[in-house]
Amino acid sequence: xxxxxxxxxxxxxxxxxxxxxxxxxxxxxxxxxxxxxxxxxxxxxxxxxxxxxxxxxxxxxxxxxxxxxxxxxxxxxxxxxxxxxxxxxxxxxxxxxxxxxxxxxxxxxxxxxxxxxxxxxxxxxxxxxxxxxxxxxxxxxxxxxxxxxxxxxxxxxxxxxxxxxxxxxxxxxxxxxxxxxxxxxxxxxxxxxxxxxxxxxxxxxxxxxxxxxxxxxxxxxxxxxxxxxxxxxxxxxxxxxxxxxxxxxxxxxxxxxxxxxxxxxxxxxxxxxxxxxxxxxxxxxxxxxxxxxxxxxxxxxxxxxxxxxxxxxxxxxxxxxxxxxxxxxxxxxxxxxxxxxxxxxxxxxxxxxxxx
Numbered sequence: 614x615x616x617x618x619x620x621x622x623x624x625x626x627x628x629x630x631x632x633x634x635x636x637x638x639x640x641x642x643x644x645x646x647x648x649x650x651x652x653x654x655x656x657x658x659x660x661x662x663x664x665x666x667x668x669x670x671x672x673x674x675x676x677x678x679x680x681x682x683x684x685x686x687x688x689x690x691x692x693x694x695x696x697x698x699x700x701x702x703x704x705x706x707x708x709x710x711x712x713x714x715x716x717x718x719x720x721x722x723x724x725x726x727x728x729x730x731x732x733x734x735x736x737x738x739x740x741x742x743x744x745x746x747x748x749x750x751x752x753x754x755x756x757x758x759x760x761x762x763x764x765x766x767x768x769x770x771x772x773x774x775x776x777x778x779x780x781x782x783x784x785x786x787x788x789x790x791x792x793x794x795x796x797x798x799x800x801x802x803x804x805x806x807x808x809x810x811x812x813x814x815x816x817x818x819x820x821x822x823x824x825x826x827x828x829x830x831x832x833x834x835x836x837x838x839x840x841x842x843x844x845x846x847x848x849x850x851x852x853x854x855x856x857x858x859x860x861x862x863x864x865x866x867x868x869x870x871x872x873x874x875x876x877x878x879x880x881x882x883x884x885x886x887x888x889x890x891x892x893x894x895x896x897x898x899x900x901x902x903x904x905x906x907x908x909x910x911x912x913x914x915x916x917x918x919x920x921x922x923x924x925x926x927x928x929x930x931x932x933x934x935x936x937x938x939x940x941x942x943x944x945x946x947x948x949x950x951x952x953x954x955x956x957x958x959x960x961x962x963x964x965x966x967x968x969x
Contacts, residue, residue, distance in 0.1 A: 690759030704735030768807025806866025813870030833858030913968030
């Protein structure tokens with residue numbers, strides 16, 4: 614490698630490290646539950662990253678992986694297949710390093726996310742069918758002599774699951790002074806599968822008794838695959854809950870390191886998202902609602918077993934990205950979603966009732 618290439622790479626890694634030093638640790642909020650339950654629910658707020666989502670961590674890891682692996686240099690075009698948030702974060706880092714960035718996205722991606730990708734200097738390339746994103750990203754990378762970041766293939770290996778200030782290490786550090794510092798459950802969604810793989814391996818490496826649950830929305834391949842044991846399961850459908858759920862089982866999803874999966878109806882995800890805002894004023898996206906619904910189900914099991922402890926889940930991104938969709942009553946109605954029964958179920962539960 615030329616000295617100029619090595620110098621550029623050193624500067625690039627320094628810029629990424631400086632960004633992480635400013636922003637890697639995010640807030641851990643307590644969700645109000647009845648005190649007599651003896652159960653604490655926490656939400657790790659990944660929406661406060663500079664690019665507004667959990668995917669900020671992943672994008673940094675993927676680009677570092679490409680840098681140290683010799684796949685990215687000063688002239689490389691970065692290419693991704695994304696439902697939006699990962700591409701927002703990758704565009705941010707690409708501009709930081711002076712690199713061109715192109716992302717392949719489904720045409721259904723929210724306008725707010727597309728605007729953010731373009732704000733950070735990224736170029737959006739659209740496809741009509743969700744399964745087209747992979748081949749199209751590979752084609753563009755090959756034709757541009759670029760590097761396909763491939764979040765779905767590399768997420769679980771690009772992130773250091775042993776620590777290095779990953780999200781799991783951060784959660785346990787922030788819980789250290791709480792009354793239940795080792796959570797009974799950590800609840801996450803599966804988009805790439807990288808977050809559940811990182812957390813699942815970390816808790817085993819640290820010999821914690823924490824269990825990891827993955828929540829999955831309608832139309833996603835992960836839950837039916839986990840339930841049947843068929844890793845080749847394909848739905849071909851696009852999830853309405855952006856950021857989680859996939860039409861096929863991704864390579865970074867490691868079912869052997871998780872303990873439970875919960876299927877969540879889309880209307881329940883959105884009802885939980887709205888309830889979170891009502892009860893805490895946190896404005897979050899649909900995947901956060903999916904997480905919260907799963908957390909409530911697991912808390913109900915703990916209550917039924919007379920078990921005290923803590924549960925942790927994530928605020929994945931800000932609800933400002935979904936004002937024209939998930940927070941728009943007309944959009945909800947046009948998509949045939951009735952949130953009322955799911956909201957009523959959560960309210961009864963939080964008021965001291967059972968999880969029906």
